[in-house]
Amino acid sequence: MAKDCEKSIVERVPRRTLAVNKRKANFAPVDLGLREEDAVREAQRCLGLQSCESCDMCDLLCPDLAITRDEASGKVVIDLEYCKGCGICAYVCPKGAIQMVLEE
Ligand code: SF4
Ligand code: SF4
Numbered sequence: 001m002a003k004d005c006e007k008s009i010v011e012r013v014p015r016r017t018l019a020v021n022k023r024k025a026n027f028a029p030v031d032l033g034l035r036e037e038d039a040v041r042e043a044q045r046c047l048g049l050q051s052c053e054s055c056d057m058c059d060l061l062c063p064d065l066a067i068t069r070d071e072a073s074g075k076v077v078i079d080l081e082y083c084k085g086c087g088i089c090a091y092v093c094p095k096g097a098i099q100m101v102l103e104e
Helices: 036-047 057-061 088-092
Strands: 067-069 076-078
Touching: 057 067, 057 088
Parallel strands: none
Antiparallel strands: 067 076
């Protein structure tokens, strides 16, 4: 069975976009990109080894839809009622945040 990710969560930096009312009047790019400090934070989220990077690969590839994210804590939660223990989530996780363990 898959064991819940216990690593600390690093939230994604929200995307900055041009306000809708300003989009109507010009052809300026809608995606405003990242500020320097946000870009550094995103790079740390992606490259850090000690945290779940919130990439959602485990969630996307779980064939049994057994993985959700706790809204309050942001942690990845595995519903063992639905998990069939295939190990895909653990295999695709770039941080090794999900581990397969023997069921007791
Ligand atoms: S990918 Fe497989 S092991 Fe991971 S939670 Fe889904 S069913 Fe369980
Ligand atoms: S695949 Fe790993 S790093 Fe990505 S959201 Fe799932 S637990 Fe976090």
